[in-house]
Structures are given as C-alpha cells and as structure tokens.
Amino acid sequence: MAHDKASVRKVLDKAKAEGRTALTAPEGKLVCDAYGISVPQEGLAGSAADAAKLAQGMGFPVVMKIVSPDILHKTEAGGVVVGVRSAAEAEKAYDAIVANARKYKGDARIAGVQVQQMLLGGQEVIVGAVTDQSFGKLVAFGMGGVLVEVLKDITFRLAPTGKEEALSMLDSIKAGEILKGVRGAEAVSREALAGLIRSVSELVSDFPEIAEMDLNPVFATKSGATAADVRIVMDWNPPLQRYRPSQDEIVRQMNRIMRPDAVAVIGASSEDGKIGNSVMKNLINGGYAGKIYPIHPKSPEIMGRKAYKSVKEVPGEIDVAVFAIPAKFVAQALVECGEKQIPGAVLIPSGFAETGNVEGQKEIQEIGRKYNIRLMGPNIYGYYYTPKNLCATFCTPYDYKGKAALSSQSGGIGMAIIGFSRSAKMGVSAIVGLGNKSDLDEDDLLTFFEQDDNTEVIAMHCEDLKDGRSFAEVAKRVSRKKPVIVLKAGRTALGARAASSHTGALAGNDKIYDDVLRQSGVIRAPGLRDMLDYARALQKLPTPKGENVVIITGAGGSGVLLSDACVDNGLSLMRMPPDLDQAFRKFIPPFGAAGNPVDITGGEPPTTYKNTIKLGLEDERIHALVLGYWHTIITPPMVFARLVVEVVEEMKAKGITKPIVASLAGDVQVEEAAEHLYDHGIPAYAYSTEIPVAVLGAKYKWARGAGLVR
C-alpha cells in the first residue's frame, strides 16, 4: 500500500510545534486518510442542496451537525439531526438546523452544516498500537465492547505485520469465531480487517513518535472496516535503537567465547573455597584440553600452571577471560582484556546492578563497547560447553554430553538445570548463566547455537528480554532449524512484580510475550520442570512426518488418560482406517478395543506389544506412537523395555524412525524400564500419563511452527 507519509509528517510537525502529545480528531482523521485507514466520511455543506449531494455521495444514513464557532452546545441549539435517510430529508434537516441555530443565537456565525456518514451495524472490534520497551512497536486486535473489557480478548503482533500475520490475528482471539458469522450474522471481510491492521502497523513503524494508537470501535462488515473513533498519542522522545552487532560478528565472537582454545582465569587461586580456585579446578578436572592461563597479581604458579600478573603478559592469544575477582576490580581487568583484544569476558562476580550498583555495571558496559569485548553476566555461575569439556563455573563439571543447550537468567535456576540434568542424565551441549545481561543475552546465544552442530535443542529461562524485538527476529529464524524452548518467568502480575524487584528490569506484559513468542516459533514451557523435560526429550525424538498419533496401550485406564493428554497438547488421534483396524485386531484379544487407543488389554504376552508396536511403526499412515505399558507378570517392565528398543532398532535399520513416547504404569521396577527406554532414545516416564504426551506435544508444536508437518 502506498502511504502518504508527507501528510502525516505535516500533521505531526504541527502537533509537535504546538507542544501537544495528543492529536485532535480531525488530525487523527487526516493521518488515517493518509494510510488508507477508513474513517467515517464527512463534509461541510453550505446549502441544503449541498447537504443532499454530500450525503448522497457517502451513502445514507448520515448525521448532520451545525458548525459554528459561537455554538458550543449543538444539541441544545437543535443543531444535530441523526439518522437522515434520503436527499429530501437531508435538505429538510439542513434548513431546520440552520433555522434552529438562528433562533438559538441570532448573531451566531454559521460556517455550515457538517454531514457525516453514520456507521450502522457490523461487528465492533478494536485495533490499536502500543510501544513496548522490549518489543518496540506492536499492533493489537481485539473484539470490541464487553468482550475486550471483560474477557481481555486481545492479541498482539510486532509491527509492521505481513498479510498472513495480520490475518492470523483474527483467529488468535477467543471469540474469533464471531467474525466468521454466527447466529445468522454475516461474516466480516477478513481482507478489509487485516488491511486495516497492517496499515496501523505500518503507520506506527514509519513514525516511531506515535506511542499509542486506538481505533475503538472499528465497525467491521462484510465489505469493509471503518474506525469510528481515532485516538493517537505521541512521544516526541522515542527511545534510541540499541547497539547490535551484525549476526556474522556475533557468530565470530561467540564461537571464540563458547569454544575457546585459550582461557584466562582472572583471580585464579590455589586456595580451596575461593571461586577462582573452583573455576581452575573445574577447567582442569573437567578435562578441558585448551590452554589455561591463571591470572594473579603475585603467585608465579597456580595448580601447576604458570600464572601471569595480567592478561597482557600472556604470550599467546586468549579467547575468553573468566573473571573471579571482586566487583570493584573488574573494570581495570576488563580494560586489560580489551588491550589484549580478548573477545569475551565471563563476569562471575556479583555486586553490580542487582545490588544497586548500576553505575558500576554501566562502566563495564562502556569498557566492553570501547574494546569490543562481549560480556557474559555479571552475577553468574559461568558456563559449560561439553563438546570442549569446558566447565568455566564455580559449580562442578558436567560430562553427560548431548544435544541440549540451556541458559538461565538466574543462578538458582541454573543450579536446578545442572542438578536435574545430572540426575536425569540429560545430554547437554551447553549451560550458560546470563545473570544481569549487561551485554550478551538470549539472542546472542541463539545466534551461536543456531550454527553449533553440537546443539539440537535450545532451552532458555528468562525473566525479561532486554531486546525482545531482536530476540523475536533471531528466534523466528533459528526455530525453523532447532526447537527453541523458553521459560518466561514473571508471567503473572504478581510474578512480574517479583521479577522487577529481582533484576530491576520491568517484566513485559505477558500477553505480549505470549503472542510474540508464539509467532517466533518458540515453544513456551509452562514451568521449570516442563522446560527441563522438553529439553531432555526433544533431542531424542525424531521429527514427526505428519499429524497422525496412535496410542497403543496395555492398560485401558492409561489409554483414557493418554487420550485426554493428547487433546490437552493439541495432538490428533488418528481416525483408524478400517484395514489398519483389522490389522491391529489380528494381534489383540477379541474383547480388546482396536480403534485408537489400540487397547491390547492387560494380560497380554510380550509378543502382543511387539506386534502392535511394529505395525504402528511400519504403517506409513501413522506418524507417532504413544505407548501405555501396564506392569504384569506376563510382560515384566524390563521385558517390555527391551522389546520396544529391539523393535525400534529393527525399524531404524530399515530406515523407519518415528517419535515414540511411553507411559509406564506399575510397581517401582518400571523406573528402571523407563531409564532403559530413555537411554535408547525413547522418552519414557513412570507413573505419568501427562509428561510423555506433553513432550511429544512440544515436538509437534515446534515441527508445525517450523513448517515440517502440515
């Protein structure tokens, strides 16, 4: 759409010159006109004939109002007529209005009579725009009237929006079905509504000084969408754009930081209990094979390694410097890192913004910018990168290698990640603490993990996004290649309050996060344990090739709960084709239920599980399996676990891989069986019918977002 930017500029310049932060209604109309946003037509009639002509041009009915600088109370003066329905009525109304005005105030100067299109019927909706401190410009759409007010039925997108995205907003609200026409009402024009949304999104993007905009109500009909009321609020000092290096630059620096060949430990120590000692131990005992340079003002040697007074004395190149010194010494050491051209600094020390030392944090940020050092932290536990056996933390080495990369904004949550991973033997490529995020944040990590062949799933705990817009852009790209899971803390009003007391960062409106993350293809984890379960399972599950999920269960009761969980997680239980139903029936007792779930019944031998699972894998129409196991003497847990692994590997040899998850109901022996299955790539859970389906659901959500299914 070609927009008349010059007209808008003129309106805004005038308002700015007059020191106003709100536009007047006529100004709002001009702005809308310039961007093709339909508003009620209006015109000024100088005669009865004029009025009739104007009205005919815009279509009936119309509203007519006296225009006079001397008449403030138009209705009182008999200067308003609503519902004018014909040219004749318009002429009559004109005369009546002027006559009334003269009677009301003999000497009133009369400029004429305003004729305005009257909006009738249609569906009331709201279109608006806001400026979020993390995401920038956002366009909003909701149902009008009580629905948006009582049910908060509204949805957001980053502005500007494309056509598809604008259309998607119409389906993203709870009451979206209303727009399709219910109870005999006509469907509204989706094209027109989406067009209006796009125009608003382009307007606020083109003019960042438009802080807020409300079109409320907009009347949507089968042929158009017209904004009955326009409200535009200005902010003449929009925030400056944040500095962002190019994606290539980020990759270059992050590769040196995350996969270093040489690490300096600033504040390395031989003394037990010191952080600088823990870091040294973890690097050495973790098996890191690169160069380690202890930095210490006095010691000539630390833990058998030659120590240096400063990074500047180190003969070779250094990729990353890990800081284990008090906050007050950080700035000076950081300058030295800059002079040594070290690309990354890992700032473990606390005592910056989180304790109120905002200035101190600003100082190191400026040093980082000046010398082009990327800063991780401060106020973090450090980071792990297992392919390099790198444990640059004060925790303990983690050596169960795998494909999940995790990060946390909080140290406590980082420790929970480490503990869970170790306990559940989760394969991990990296664990990174981001802490105060003075520089490096989630989008830098995403950019690195995107091209890191050792990472296949990315899971991030965050309380805020310093630059939600960058994150959304990067996540949209990365999530098409690898699942990105986000645990957004501070989701709720109360939670958000706590977030701000913790990090000093204002947590964003959760609805905005929710909409933008979804649009970016991010899988949002509802809780900490979910994030961990997803990260653990998603690296194991192959990508499904279609939507047909089949449950095969020995316990009918599990089958019902697994079905519930499938619905809860947006999975489609395949409608079983008759021939496939017959094929399953061959293997199960006559009173077992084929259909879906395939209920093989509880007393069956291993062969029944084996045959049905094999069939489920072999038939191309089935895309994923959910197994429900019931502990019996006839098929004990480990027998079940081994037979499943056997079938899966037999099929894999034939080139067949499908996501399979398992729910194990039984006595404690099922825990060992679940572990065996997990070790062989099949996410399996004892005593739960929800978790296996939830992780499969997460994989599907990702695959759909990435365009890999449907």
Place this chain on the structure above:
Amino acid sequence: MAHDKASVRKVLDKAKAEGRTALTAPEGKLVCDAYGISVPQEGLAGSAADAAKLAQGMGFPVVMKIVSPDILHKTEAGGVVVGVRSAAEAEKAYDAIVANARKYKGDARIAGVQVQQMLLGGQEVIVGAVTDQSFGKLVAFGMGGVLVEVLKDITFRLAPTGKEEALSMLDSIKAGEILKGVRGAEAVSREALAGLIRSVSELVSDFPEIAEMDLNPVFATKSGATAADVRIVMDWNPPLQRYRPSQDEIVRQMNRIMRPDAVAVIGASSEDGKIGNSVMKNLINGGYAGKIYPIHPKSPEIMGRKAYKSVKEVPGEIDVAVFAIPAKFVAQALVECGEKQIPGAVLIPSGFAETGNVEGQKEIQEIGRKYNIRLMGPNIYGYYYTPKNLCATFCTPYDYKGKAALSSQSGGIGMAIIGFSRSAKMGVSAIVGLGNKSDLDEDDLLTFFEQDDNTEVIAMHCEDLKDGRSFAEVAKRVSRKKPVIVLKAGRTALGARAASSHTGALAGNDKIYDDVLRQSGVIRAPGLRDMLDYARALQKLPTPKGENVVIITGAGGSGVLLSDACVDNGLSLMRMPPDLDQAFRKFIPPFGAAGNPVDITGGEPPTTYKNTIKLGLEDERIHALVLGYWHTIITPPMVFARLVVEVVEEMKAKGITKPIVASLAGDVQVEEAAEHLYDHGIPAYAYSTEIPVAVLGAKYKWARGAGLVR
C-alpha cells in the same frame, strides 16, 4: 416459593395423553406461570379501551397482534404493531389493526387483538435444565447470544439448587462481570436471576418427566428477569432410581470388608504364578493378623492353612471373600457366600462386562442384591488396607503406612499408584481397585473413609461415576472433613470416546463434572501425577488458618517462578506490612529484597534462612510459607534441610503449625535434602517451582471449600 404443582400436572397430563414430547408455547407459559417464572405478559383485547387498559397494566411498550383463525400472515394483513408506547397509541393501534384485518379479509372472524409486553434491553442470558444419566437433573446458566455459542460460557448445578448456589452460578461464568454492569450498563438484579434459576431447578426436580428445558433468551434487567422464549421437552419414561443402602448400612458393611477379622480366599492355591497363590502369599507375608481361610475344592491344606471346599464349611464368621477363580465359577461361589452371610466379595476375576459378558455381570449383581453382599469389582487387582497389614491383591504387599486412601477404576492406574507410592514413600491407609463397579463405587468408599480414623486424605481415579448424584452428596459431606481428590479420566471429547470403548460407560459431559465436583468441595487433579502428588503432600500439610502466603527464597529466580505458581494456583501473596518488612530486613543483606517474596539472596549462611523462616512461622499474620532454596557452598542442601526441620519442630513445640512447602534448586544433593524434608512433614521438591505450590494450592482449595479459611 409456593408453586402451583396442580397446574403443571394438568398441562403435562394433557401433553402425555396426546402423545407429545414437546410442550406448546402457551403450555410452556402456563408451566412458567405456575412456578413464578416470569414470561412476557399478554392478554386478549376485545376493544380499543380494553387494549389500552391491558397495555397499561403490563407497562409500555407493548406489541399488538390480530387474533383471527382466518388470518395466518398477520404482518401481511397489517395486523401487527410493535412499540406501542401509550394508552392513546394502544387505542389507535387497536382500531388500525382491526380495520386492516377487515380490509385484508372482509369475512375474517376476529377474536380480538393480543396485547403482549415488549421486552426491551437488559442482558440476554440463558437458563435451562438437562437430565444427565449420572447426575440426574441439572440446571444450567449462561450468557446469551454469541457468548454461550462461541465461548461455551455456561455453568451447571445439581437441581434443585439453594439460593447461595443459584447466586454462585452468576459468578461461575467467564463473562459474569457483565452482569455487574460494564461500560455504564446497569447491573442486573442478581436476586431475580437467581430466583428464576431456582424456580427452574425446582420445576424439573418436582417433575422428573421434564427431560430438558430452555429459557432462551432470558432478559435480565436491574429489576427482573423474564424468559422471552420457553422450550420444554418431555421424557415420559424417566430412569428408575438406583438402589442405595442407607449411609449407616454402608458403614456397617464397609467396615467389615475393609477391616476384616476373617478373610476367605476362594480359589486359594499353592501353585506359584496362580492369582490364588499370590493373594495367599500377600495376605500371609503382608502380616495380616486376622483369620485366613483358603477355599479349594480338593486340597485339604494350602500354604500351611487348613483349606475348605466351600465358605459354607468354614466354622467361624467371614467378613470378606476374595475371589481368585475364573469368571464362570464366580456366580455359584457367590451364592455360597450369600448363604454364609458374608457381607463382602472382592471379585478379582476379569471376563465380565469389560469383555462383553454383560449378562454374567448382571447375574452376579442380582446375587449380590439377593443376599445383600456388597461386590468390589469385578476385574480388579484387589485392595490394600495397611492399618490391618491387609494386602488382598495379586500384586505385592505395601507397608508404608500413612493417611492417604486411594482408589482407581483401572488396574493399570492402580499399579501406577502402588509404584509411585512405594517409590515416593507415600504414607497410605488403603488402595482399592474398583474396576467394573458392578456394585461398590466411589461413594461407598467415601462413606467408609469418612469415618476411618486411619485416613485423612482420599484420592480417587475414575472414568465415570455410576451415580454422580450420590457421589456429589456424599462428597459434599465428606470433603468438609477430609480432602477428597478426584482424577476424572475421559475429560476431553477424545478422552471420553476412549473411556466409553474401555468400560462401556458413557463418560459424562466434562463441564458438568467440573461444576458439580467443585460444588461438592472436591479437588480435581488435572493429571495422574498431580493426583499422586496431592495425595502424598496433603496428608503432611497442616490446614492453613488464613490466606496470607509468604515466599522466602535464596534464589531470586526461584522467587519469580514461585510467585507465578502462586497466582496460577489461586494463592494470595501477602502484602507485607511495613513492620514485618522491617523485621525481615534485619536478617537479610541491604540489597536483598524484602516485600514478598522475601529474597534473602544467594550467598547467605544457614542463619539467614533460619531467622527468616522462624520469623515467618512466628508472626501470626503469615499463614503459609513457600521456601525457595539455592544450593551454595555456604548453605549446603542437607544443612538447609536440617535447619528447616529444626525450626519447624521448635515452633511445633510452641504450638505453632503452618503449612510449609519447599522448592530446591541445586545439584543432585538437593534430592536427599528434599527427602529429608518430606520425611519430616515438609513437602519439598527438587528442580521444580510448580509442584510445591500446586500441592499447597490444593490444600488451600480444600480448606476454602470446607469453610476452614475465609
């Protein structure tokens, strides 16, 4: 309200005599009038003066319509005038209508002009009634128009409803706020709406043959509620009432079954692998101290105990007979049990309704009724009652005694209960399999557990309720004393389909279950693991004395997630009074955040945890604590766990008990710490910020329902 039942009876009798299952509109109006349900007033005017008088009596505006058997198309005949606003207009309208009619058809017989009250504005709502096969008569209330259609915004209650319950319906719908008046609209009369709901609920209860009723729309205004349209559907063959023993009779029989002094094992066997052998072993090895009578057609002795050919040969009294024989032999053995006057039969065998043998199941039901034997099952694993060391199952004994009683409809889920309980060391009083529920069901168990001093929490997995109404009645009473947790499987449409293929029982509409269970004070578990977690934790948590929850955390990140979880679970984070805030601040570093969460920060020694937790317990304004622990070298996991237990026990000695839950973030050592805490009555969880808050939330939900808080 006094209702005119005779009038209704007359209307219904006429419809029945005419073989109709739907009432006509005038009949519907008569029925409504008889129960004080307001419908638009109407009357037949024979003259213009008459019309004016009638209209004045009902209030303006009115609609006036010609009444003539010869004029079918009233509007076409000019026989309808809407919006008549005064007596004069009514007179004019009368004359015009009659004149038009005569002009339209000269010889038309004119009975007069109908004058009908015209309903204006107000809020459109729906009131209705349905008959559910499990719950019987239910009254429904929802918002009218698109809200009920698109958002399915409707709520149900068992009919008849009391006043409070009817009023509660107005707040149980999502858009309930609309009724309070939004956007300048007036609030509707809650009294009038609730009154109408009650009248409908009483009507359908008084006349069970009314199968369905719809008042749609009802116009609710600030002064009244009037049904604009009435639809009543009849079912002249309402289902018979189910046989229910009295509560006393249930208690008497259940006490003998669940706490027997003598058990017969029908089909006892010495042969390994047989169910009758497993049951014998479990009784003996489980440590059951009562009498055990093996019943076997040939063996004189089984496992060192004298065996009998039939229960009838056993010299002493028998409380319960456990069946471990094939289905086909059950009926005969059951008759013998009846002759021996055994009050309970535990029917482990499968091969009844679940395999299509509906007749076989009916036969044993009839024998049970004839001899007054209560039947558990068939198609079950049996049952445990740990206070008696009783394991009447083919599984393995369970000996970790505690206060949770659990039941499952499905054997698979029963095995998961046993496995989880053993693994998590959940204290259990009973685990019961209900299987096909040919007789004993959840309400019998509830009645028993209510008076069982060994049980404090009841958790039930069910796929359907054979008699939802009885269950609701009993649960309402029992849940005021002990938490009742229900995992209702087949919640979703797909799930419900699976349920019906499993048990042949039609799973009820989930919304009905949800509403009725909530009204009965039942805590509904969203999934299997939740049910198990609730059962495990609720027996440990003391009942809170008020709503003020305080989070004390070492990890700020956990604090944010715990806050989110509090909101998700309906908990109120206490707004910290200034003096209490100051008191907390004394113990924490200056940069720590008091307020709520109390963020003591991560590097603190044990004393900081200790002092703040102690203060949280001592201050009377705080009613529950949520602890967030962060694993550090300064306060290692077990040090934390021990200090918490110490403080809690110190306070308990002073008579202070409050519910406390803990979330532990750290390396694998936190698992041992969580176990230590749990063992000492503090539900604690590693790597989860959601589960601890969810179980506290469940306790609160129960306490509120039971009227113990607020």
